[in-house]
Amino acid sequence: MAEELESWIKMLENMLVVYLVLVNIAAFGMYGMDKQKAIRKQWRIPEAQLLAVAAIGGSAGALLGMQFFHHKTRKWKFRLGVPLILAAQLILWRVLQ
Numbered sequence: 001m002a003e004e005l006e007s008w009i010k011m012l013e014n015m016l017v018v019y020l021v022l023v024n025i026a027a028f029g030m031y032g033m034d035k036q037k038a039i040r041k042q043w044r045i046p047e048a049q050l051l052a053v054a055a056i057g058g059s060a061g062a063l064l065g066m067q068f069f070h071h072k073t074r075k076w077k078f079r080l081g082v083p084l085i086l087a088a089q090l091i092l093w094r095v096l097q
Helices: 002-039 047-069 081-096
Strands: none
Touching: 002 047, 047 081
């Protein structure tokens, strides 16, 4: 019984890692897409969605996207909000370990 539980927990941990990798790739891509749309003066990704993808686990990808694409770095809610979301997620990750 204990081995089954350990196996189940390990599988969930692996699924969480895969989820986090995918959501961070998506966040990075969204910031890049929004930057291109801004340059081309096209319809933009709403700021709420950019912050939401950070909040659901994509904060590292969002922060990297902000820096790499030089996007949303002047807006205080991104400049302060995304690093705070990342810090909160890292603290939560540490507490749960």
